[in-house]
Amino acid sequence: MKIKSKRILINISAVSLALLVILFIQELFMPKYMSEIPEGNLVEEYYKEEKKHDVIFVGDCEVFSNISPITLWEEYGITSYIRGSAQQLIWQSYYLLEETLKYEKPKVVVFNVLSMKYNEPQKEAYNRLTLDGMKLSKYKINAIKASMMEDEDLITYIFPLLRYHSRWNDIGSEDFKYIFSKDKQSHNGYLMRIDVKPVGYIPKGRVMADYSFGDNSYYYLEKMTKLCKDNDIELILIKSPSVYPYWYPQWNQQMVEFAKDNNLTYINFLDKAEDEIGIEYDKDTFDGGLHLNLSGAEKFTRYFGEILSNDFGLPDHRNEEEYKEIWQDKVEFYYAMKEDQERELKEYGYLKSYGAVAQSIEGDDKSNN
Amino acid sequence: MDEILEILEGLHPEVDFETCTSLIDDKIIDSFDIVTLISDISEEFDITIPVEEIIPENFNSAKSIYALVERLLEDE
């Protein structure tokens, strides 16, 4: 009997050891998104935060590139966080929001409606950028199930080694360096870029047979509306001032109607971009109009912040000690990065440590319904 | 028995069929040989060897082949 229990003990230890090693290998193989595609880290960074935000932004790159929570804080004392990610699909926004509400209760939620155009799962790579960063929870599982492409399996999200094992030949020093912890890259979910690439030629959207948004998109928009209503949160629908992908008047109209029918605010900032917000598309974008750079983001935020402060009565926390402490560091980090980016731009002519190449992938996304 | 040995030796002159008892197991005679063997034996003894009898036990040695032939002659 003694030998048998010794055997069992050895076997259990061996299996545990093996599992530990496999988990270590899994961490090693996860892409770190430090030198390339920093947007991969956005979703993850939220969990480390002090969760006291009056505004939560959800949506795709048009929120995480165009809005600066630091500006909102500095000029209006509004606390906010952007739970954005690359090509975030509406059901992903919904489940991220649901998850966020388990951590805190904001007064306002802002959703960029561009993702209404995607009724079905789109690309596995973007799914990964959004979903891998989520902590394992029922919200994550729901988001995965709603997002999976034909050839994806749920288990590869629970054990990402099953997805990233194919990186075996691409493992580099970055994978080892950041295996246990990563440096912060965003400013409450905002990815800063100070470089400039003026808007060139913007092709008009091609004529479509049917402009109505899909049933699935509406389903989740309605869910989001109800979720906010049930939690006493003001939901604001916006169209962020990026000029591409093309925002059809027919799409705009649907959002105007939806907002009216559901007693929501919908603001099309793209229409107001040049005249009212003062965005100059030859100076304020770093990729030809898809996303604003720092200068453009600050302009837009300033304008939007006015609305949030006046029309939605969001409080000014700038004199409250606990907030001041938290945000002081953020402000310092913000300007330090700005300086660093200016230095890099001078030295290399492009922002090489800030994923300068990656952003243009989304520019190639000229996908339609 | 002698006829059987003759037929066997015709197939593989180099093998000692009198003593060997693992003709099938050691692949000394293969399926093609068996067919030729059966064809010759049927001709020689005017018997029919049914397919069910084509099992290793019956063909592993000259002796077992002889036993098979005897048995079939009896049943005739």
Added chain:
Amino acid sequence: MLFTSYEFILFLVLVFLLYYLIPKRFQWILLLIASYVFYSYTGIRYLAYILLTTISTYLISRLIGELFITQEVYLKENKADLSREERKSYKAKIKKKQRKLLVLCLLFNFGILAVLKYSDFTINNINSVLDLLRTGKNISPLGFVAPLGISFYTFQTMGYIIDVYRGKHPYEKNIFKFGLFVSFFPQLIQGPISRFDDLKDSLFAEHSFDTKTISFGLQRILWGFFKKLVIADRLLPAVITIVGNPDKYQGVYVLVGMFFYAIDLYADFTGGIDITIGVAEVLGITLKENFLRPYFSKSITEYWRRWHITMGTWFKDYIFFPISVSKSMLNLSKKCRKRFGDAIGKRIPVYLATILVWLTTGIWHGAAWNFVVWGLLNCIVILISQECIPLYNRFHSRFKVGHTFYYRLFQVVRTFWLMSFIRILDCYRDVGTTFRMYGTIFTRWNWRDLFNGSLLELGLTMADYMVLLFAVLLILWVSLASRRESFRERLASWPMALRYISYFVLIISILIFGAYGVGYDSSQFIYSQF
């Protein structure tokens, strides 16, 4: 369900757990349910065919079996009264009835197989003839989809009914047990094709949890996954690229394609069989081996005794022997001896039976002409090598090289390349293209082409080739070591730490280097559509 899928792994875990938790007398029932669940995964409607085969064969085997019993009883009761002649004629009468039943069963079940698998092939050929004759008419294809494993389970079941007819073993009385024999899930995808009296004891027995068999079984499953995921699935895209672009990859690249396919098919097929036999082993059930280091064969006949063994023995026992020693064949042979002399006359049974076997083996592999040609090529080479035996014997009596290492190595290499040549008929889209490619080996030969960079454009990187090299060396080493003794027994004799590390390294290699997941084409077992 593919073997290399998450669903299958989950399915296995569930079956294994339940199997050893439930009372032992229900184990075979669990397997029956599991097999039907496994089968319905591709679509519940396909169950209909396997059920048809099961029920029809069961009923007919029962009728045949009962006739045997009737015969025995009758002969015993009337032992004293019957003359030899009467006994013989009675037996012949019974046999005739049984034969009618057998033929009915064979026609019905092979008929199902023929219609489902070969109807469109036949129709397309008829249409080609009609077009040649410019009739302007065409038959539209029926578009049947062959259900999973139909070639395998049909052959296995027909082997059973023939054995019952031959009196080899009694019929199985329990229709559910019989159903398990027909549909036993590990065998469904690609065999091995089992014989009823080989399988029935372990299949229906009660099995206790035995660490050694389970451990051996798990090792074997792991080994199968390694071959399949690290080697086969990695090589497949390269093979597909070469054979899919015959105008680009000619000359030496045809040889590259043959070589890659040889390794790919070996890893895929033997890997799948490892999983099959390993799964059965974990369940305490013994299946026959289907491969015996086939690439170490020294001749084509030896190769076919070591590759897809159970298919070879099936054709031997149920087609080759019955045809070649049948009365009509022997009569034909007699007549030919008289007409054309002994030398030709005695070859007739062997030749005709061999040709028939290889035609059917070819067509069994697929409903297309390239498989028929493949079968015929094998046949021709085998018969030629038969005829050459006296030549070889003379050579060997002159030059005593037969047993030297180098001559045997030469034989192995020669057989490997010969089989690789023939086997590539599986791959090119038609026979004409294949022979054209054979031609370019000579007309477009330039070994320097190997270094023109194309090897890195087949879908494999340098790193992939390194992984392949190590993996192939590993399986080569295990094969060489297996010649002396079972490798798993040898493994069991190693110290525990070494064993555990080996398992772990194997598992990690599969996890990391397996060619699975997004970005890799999930490839089917090459044999699973049979």
